[in-house]
Amino acid sequence: MQLQVDAIGKSYGTTAVLKGVSFSLSDGEQALLLGPSGSGKSTLLNIICGLQRPDQGSVAIDNQVIASPDSTAKSDEVRRTSLGIVFQTLRLVSALSLRANLELAQKLQTGRVDSGLIDESLDRLDISHRAGARPFQLSQGEAQRAAIARAVVVSPKLLIADEPTSALDRENTRRVAELLIEMAKTVGAGLLIATHDDRLGDFFPQNYALDQGELKSC
Amino acid sequence: MLTLAIAYLRDRPLTTILNVLLLAISVAMLVLLLQFGSQFEKRFEKDAEGVDLVVGAKGSPLQLILSSVFHIDQPTGNIPLSSLELLRGDPATGRVIPLALGDNFEGYRIVGTDETFLDLHQAEIAQGAMFEAPMQAIMGASVAAETGADLGQQFIGSHGLSADDGADTGHDHAPFETVGVLAPTGTVIDRLILTSVESVWDVHGIAHDHDHDHGSDADHADHDHHGEHGHADDGHDHAKEDAQQTARLQSVQSELQPELTALLVSYRNASGAIRIPAMINRQTEMQAAVPAVETARLLSLLGVSLEGARIFAWLLAAIGGLAIFVALFSMARSREGDLALLRVMGATRRQLFSTILLEGLVTAAAGAALGWLLAHSLLTVARNSFATMRDLGLSAWQPVSQEGLIILAVLIIGMVAAIIPALRVMRVDPAAILSRAG
Numbered sequence A: 001m002q003l004q005v006d007a008i009g010k011s012y013g014t015t016a017v018l019k020g021v022s023f024s025l026s027d028g029e030q031a032l033l034l035g036p037s038g039s040g041k042s043t044l045l046n047i048i049c050g051l052q053r054p055d056q057g058s059v060a061i062d063n064q065v066i067a068s069p070d071s072t073a074k075s076d077e078v079r080r081t082s083l084g085i086v087f088q089t090l091r092l093v094s095a096l097s098l099r100a101n102l103e104l105a106q107k108l109q110t111g112r113v114d115s116g117l118i119d120e121s122l123d124r125l126d127i128s129h130r131a132g133a134r135p136f137q138l139s140q141g142e143a144q145r146a147a148i149a150r151a152v153v154v155s156p157k158l159l160i161a162d163e164p165t166s167a168l169d170r171e172n173t174r175r176v177a178e179l180l181i182e183m184a185k186t187v188g189a190g191l192l193i194a195t196h197d198d199r200l201g202d203f204f205p206q207n208y209a210l211d212q213g214e215l216k217s218c
Numbered sequence B: 001m002l003t004l005a006i007a008y009l010r011d012r013p014l015t016t017i018l019n020v021l022l023l024a025i026s027v028a029m030l031v032l033l034l035q036f037g038s039q040f041e042k043r044f045e046k047d048a049e050g051v052d053l054v055v056g057a058k059g060s061p062l063q064l065i066l067s068s069v070f071h072i073d074q075p076t077g078n079i080p081l082s083s084l085e086l087l088r089g090d091p092a093t094g095r096v097i098p099l100a101l102g103d104n105f106e107g108y109r110i111v112g113t114d115e116t117f118l119d120l121h122q123a124e125i126a127q128g129a130m131f132e133a134p135m136q137a138i139m140g141a142s143v144a145a146e147t148g149a150d151l152g153q154q155f156i157g158s159h160g161l162s163a164d165d166g167a168d169t170g171h172d173h174a175p176f177e178t179v180g181v182l183a184p185t186g187t188v189i190d191r192l193i194l195t196s197v198e199s200v201w202d203v204h205g206i207a208h209d210h211d212h213d214h215g216s217d218a219d220h221a222d223h224d225h226h227g228e229h230g231h232a233d234d235g236h237d238h239a240k241e242d243a244q245q246t247a248r249l250q251s252v253q254s255e256l257q258p259e260l261t262a263l264l265v266s267y268r269n270a271s272g273a274i275r276i277p278a279m280i281n282r283q284t285e286m287q288a289a290v291p292a293v294e295t296a297r298l299l300s301l302l303g304v305s306l307e308g309a310r311i312f313a314w315l316l317a318a319i320g321g322l323a324i325f326v327a328l329f330s331m332a333r334s335r336e337g338d339l340a341l342l343r344v345m346g347a348t349r350r351q352l353f354s355t356i357l358l359e360g361l362v363t364a365a366a367g368a369a370l371g372w373l374l375a376h377s378l379l380t381v382a383r384n385s386f387a388t389m390r391d392l393g394l395s396a397w398q399p400v401s402q403e404g405l406i407i408l409a410v411l412i413i414g415m416v417a418a419i420i421p422a423l424r425v426m427r428v429d430p431a432a433i434l435s436r437a438g
């Protein structure tokens, strides 16, 4: 897997939030996107995830464009099958059981349900015993792991997480970071995490810092 | 998407159950009204076919028609035997059928008549033969099927016209013998037991010249004995509705004479229609009633009340639709997050739209199915617990094509109710929602 982010620019009105951001992530690589609040981390991730469109530049996975100023149905399709996303606020569907949440994600993103992969992921994340529970019946930590499981069971090429640990204490921050790293390795996906929490820096070989709309390696 | 729609419905069981119930009640009402309307009308038409005029004792003309054509109500009274000869002798009449009512067997009316009654309903004997001798009887198809009566079997009539009229009022002394069973006709005759008029007289200890002398009639007036047969006539000291008949018999005639309950008349030519009713009503103590007029009046009375109920039921269905709309609309907000997420995971706008639409549709379908079952179960219960319903020939599981239309209409209501919330959901902007905290 090769993620190629190429000269992404984005403005809100007259304020330029991203001014030509470029970086790349090669197969199985893991990177942290650091930056103070308001620096545009979420904006960048949203563009990669297809939630927002860039004003300039493009994002490609394995040379297939997944985001550009004029995104197409084809880029939607590639993005859908390539990305696993862990949202900061988890976003589990509360009407469905944990297991049904994972199945729904698989159905939508890969077109088929793979129970073996679900079992394995639940097992690794230590929540198999909660598979039948509804999201609101889960503890905060369990729900966090459930959200990771949902991003992982679609066998993504790239696992993306925006502020996955902002609500967690030091101990749980460490655990979640370790789990994300481990699960990404298990499914052979790259990992990209955006956070303002530089405690996470120690876990990653490669850190980028977003500042004044520009990206610096550090 | 269906699983998701159902999961959403199960997620708020109270609202869902309420909405389903609302629709179910309205569907049940509509189906019941339809069933009553169509079955009554069909039944009325079929049973009254071939009867131009009914002649009976004075009283309510509707009651006369109900009792002697449809065999539902109590008779208005008795008429003299001589009326039969009078009308049969008239050149303007075609068929004149005598009817003598009074008893039942397990709720099925025993009708004293002759073979012209079979002609009227185009009934044919499926097994056995026509009654000939006194106390021989033939059974309508439904009677035979439901009582399990066989040829040659004896049965005893009870006084009154339905099973619940009185339990211990049997005519044990005068058992009938089943000599024939009729083929099903789909008319009221299926639910009747036919015998000769004379047999009905015999049961009630009325002397008649067919096989008895007239004898001293005063002896019979006190219901003590029936000389010829030599058995106690204990069938007559009972029952309220019988009391009026007895009283009438005693006061008006002070003796038991061979009488009839009604005559079913058809005309030979148009002049009869003008002359005969006028003659009966003016020159005799009897009345003449026209089935077509009475049933039309009954149906229009029924029609007005059915119409009111129908409007109410549709109103209820509309409220059900509104309830679905409110539920889905108010849900849309709290579900925006979910739906935005589904969009990001690759669900198309069409899929989101159909999820919401399905929710409305599933609710409506559940309501329609439940209502339909409810209506037909109620019909079954009604049939099993009220003899009148059976006598009306109300069948429980005979769907009418318009029921399909009702169900379709309710499904459309469910769908229409869901369209606006579904359109709203289609327009969610996943980015705006997902980047929002919480």
Ligand SMILES: Nc1ncnc2c1ncn2[C@@H]1O[C@H](COP(=O)(O)OP(=O)(O)OP(=O)(O)O)[C@@H](O)[C@H]1O
Residues within 6 Å of the ligand: A012, A017, A035, A036, A037, A038, A039, A040, A041, A042, A043, A044, A196
């Ligand atoms: N829809 C919008 N309209 C206008 N301005 C916006 C919009 N979304 C974000 N911004 C602005 O763009 C800048 C970058 O926002 P973004 O959410 O990307 O920051 P962030 O790095 O994720 O911050 P945090 O760490 O607090 O999550 C902020 O100044 C924000 O106010």
Ligand SMILES: [Mg+2]
Residues within 6 Å of the ligand: A041, A042, A043, A162, A163
């Ligand atoms: Mg952010």
